[in-house]
Amino acid sequence: MEVTVHISGRSTSSRPHPRLTAALALLLAGAAVSSCGGGSSSTDPQRNAKARTFTLTIARNAIVGGKNDAEASWITKTVIPGFVAAEKAKGLRVKVVYHGYGVDDDAYKTKTALDLKSKAGADIVSLDGIWVGEFAQARYIKPLADVVGARADSWDGWSQISPSVQQLGSFQGKRYGIPPSTDGRVLFYNKKLFARAGLPVNWQPRSWDEILAAGRALKKLPGVTPLQFDAGTAMGEATTMQGVLPLLAGAGAQIYSGGKWTGGGAAMKQVLGFYQHLYGPEGLGDRKLQQEAKGRDKSFEEFANNRIGVLLEGVYLWRAVLNPKDGIARMPDRDQAVGYALIPAVAPGKGVQGRSFVSMSGGSVATVNPHTKYPQQAFDLLAYLNRPDVVKARIAGNPEVTSRNDVNAEALKNDPFLSFVAQKVLPVTLFRPGLAAYTQVSTALQEATAGIVAGHSPDDAAGQYNGKLEGIVGGAGNVNAG
Numbered sequence: 285m286e287v288t289v290h291i292s293g294r295s296t297s298s299r300p301h302p303r304l305t306a307a308l309a310l311l312l313a314g315a316a317v318s319s320c321g322g323g324s325s326s327t328d329p330q331r332n333a334k335a336r337t338f339t340l341t342i343a344r345n346a347i348v349g350g351k352n353d354a355e356a357s358w359i360t361k362t363v364i365p366g367f368v369a370a371e372k373a374k375g376l377r378v379k380v381v382y383h384g385y386g387v388d389d390d391a392y393k394t395k396t397a398l399d400l401k402s403k404a405g406a407d408i409v410s411l412d413g414i415w416v417g418e419f420a421q422a423r424y425i426k427p428l429a430d431v432v433g434a435r436a437d438s439w440d441g442w443s444q445i446s447p448s449v450q451q452l453g454s455f456q457g458k459r460y461g462i463p464p465s466t467d468g469r470v471l472f473y474n475k476k477l478f479a480r481a482g483l484p485v486n487w488q489p490r491s492w493d494e495i496l497a498a499g500r501a502l503k504k505l506p507g508v509t510p511l512q513f514d515a516g517t518a519m520g521e522a523t524t525m526q527g528v529l530p531l532l533a534g535a536g537a538q539i540y541s542g543g544k545w546t547g548g549g550a551a552m553k554q555v556l557g558f559y560q561h562l563y564g565p566e567g568l569g570d571r572k573l574q575q576e577a578k579g580r581d582k583s584f585e586e587f588a589n590n591r592i593g594v595l596l597e598g599v600y601l602w603r604a605v606l607n608p609k610d611g612i613a614r615m616p617d618r619d620q621a622v623g624y625a626l627i628p629a630v631a632p633g634k635g636v637q638g639r640s641f642v643s644m645s646g647g648s649v650a651t652v653n654p655h656t657k658y659p660q661q662a663f664d665l666l667a668y669l670n671r672p673d674v675v676k677a678r679i680a681g682n683p684e685v686t687s688r689n690d691v692n693a694e695a696l697k698n699d700p701f702l703s704f705v706a707q708k709v710l711p712v713t714l715f716r717p718g719l720a721a722y723t724q725v726s727t728a729l730q731e732a733t734a735g736i737v738a739g740h741s742p743d744d745a746a747g748q749y750n751g752k753l754e755g756i757v758g759g760a761g762n763v764n765a766g
Contacts, residue, residue, distance in 0.1 A: 329433035333660040336376055340658060340665055342650075343396065343406035347386035354682060356384045362677045367668050400424035400653065407656040408666055413452040413463060413649050417718030420455045426654040427458040432663045441670055444688045451715050452687075453649040461651030462670050463687045464678075467599040468643045468709035469530050471495070471625045477593045478623070481505055488625045490632055490640065492534070495594065496561055499568040502593035509570045511562055512583050512595045515733035516574040523733055524726040525644055525716070526596050531555040533642040533714055534629040540717035542764070545725060545757050548732075548746030549765035554630060556732060556742035563737045574737050581612075588613040596627065598646075599685060602701055624701060626708060636714065643713040647687075685710070721757050728752040 346352035364380040371378040399405030419425045428436035453461040475485040481501040489495045502510035514523040537551035562569035573579045584605045586592045606615040627642050629635030635642045656662045675691050683699050685706050692706040735745035754760050
């Protein structure tokens with residue numbers, strides 16, 4: 285038996301998400317309106333189930349010695365020999381070949397879409413979670429249960445993945461793939477500055493008013509920017525993920541829910557009103573920072589140098605930016621000087637689904653190509669990739685928040701911050717809608733906050749956003765007043 289595995293790309297969803305190329309947008313749009321999308325494939329989950337010799341492929345945007353080297357090395361050194369040995373024990377001869385890519389995410393997305401449209405591509409396909417809805421609507425991917433059968437829903441690993449995290453690989457209530465890991469957004473704060481401002485060093489705000497109160501206390505410190513919530517178009521997707529969307533969830537709304545997009549109503553005006561406290565006359569944030577081409581990077585440097593009090597960011601800040609060993613803005617005393625707190629709703633119980641705390645997350649998803657000749661064997665490989673021992677091997681030496689609660693409980697037990705994210709943040713987190721229109725909607729949200737930075741009122745910025753939104757999503761009928 286031979287198994288060939290082509291693996292490509294992990295998502296770096298904590299960084300700004302690339303916009304669709306025009307060609308890819310047309311490709312996906314054309315597939316969405318077609319009656320057969322990328323073409324029909326066999327619907328028999330049991331096809332070739334008894335094959336003793338077969339070839340499988342996996343695709344991921346990772347290459348040894350290049351982009352996502354650790355991921356590619358894990359595949360070649362752990363997954364391939366382990367899976368081959370496991371299959372050999374069943375009496376199957378397995379050969380696994382790794383084909384990695386090291387390209388921009390947008391190029392990888394285009395290639396993957398073209399492969400699936402032409403009934404080609406890998407048997408196991410890795411997608412950014414934000415692409416799932418697009419690919420599902422284009423019929424490039426199908427629910428796991430349709431491709432594999434009932435065993436996809438009875439996989440024992442689901443019991444270890446929180447329902448909130450399962451959203452990452454789901455669309456319209458159906459599971460399309462398994463997310464291997466995720467992240468979350470929190471409020472990072474500088475304990476040294478808090479102490480100087482007379483604020484508690486063990487801080488957990490329970491409302492937006494408490495965040496603003498902390499900002500007013502921090503403003504008394506010379507040379508300190510009290511609050512940094514990304515705003516404007518220069519910050520790109522960071523504005524949406526590290527600002528608008530968690531605030532919107534805290535105001536009781538999701539950007540897309542019930543088949544409609546949230547417009548410039550009450551919830552959006554609350555969000556923009558919060559931004560006005562930061563970048564309007566009260567000046568609790570740095571307006572110029574939001575307009576600089578490298579403003580986000582500068583905000584990292586300023587936080588590391590004790591010049592920003594509170595920064596809403598993702599796990600990326602802790603692991604890759606402030607990391608005392610190799611961070612891009614190393615903070616030698618990070619573990620002692622930096623605190624972290626959940627993002628509160630506007631008031632207790634006023635967030636989405638009555639929540640008092642909220643977050644946003646991202647990550648990648650692995651799914652089975654609906655055109656695979658070997659759906660049962662492909663699912664075996666997908667399940668193997670997400671086995672507890674295999675996942676532990678992936679994060680050995682570089683801990684991260686995986687999708688599995690059992691792995692997190694063991695692997696992160698000596699990492700207070702990542703344990704906090706796994707235990708406290710993931711149960712309240714949300715994900716961006718995986719729809720093609722999202723990237724344009726995100727830009728409109730960024731422009732709305734840019735309006736606040738430029739001095740517009742929340743009502744004006746919300747009204748302009750609403751008009752743009754209706755143009756993007758096909759009219760007022762697809763917009764919820766919010």
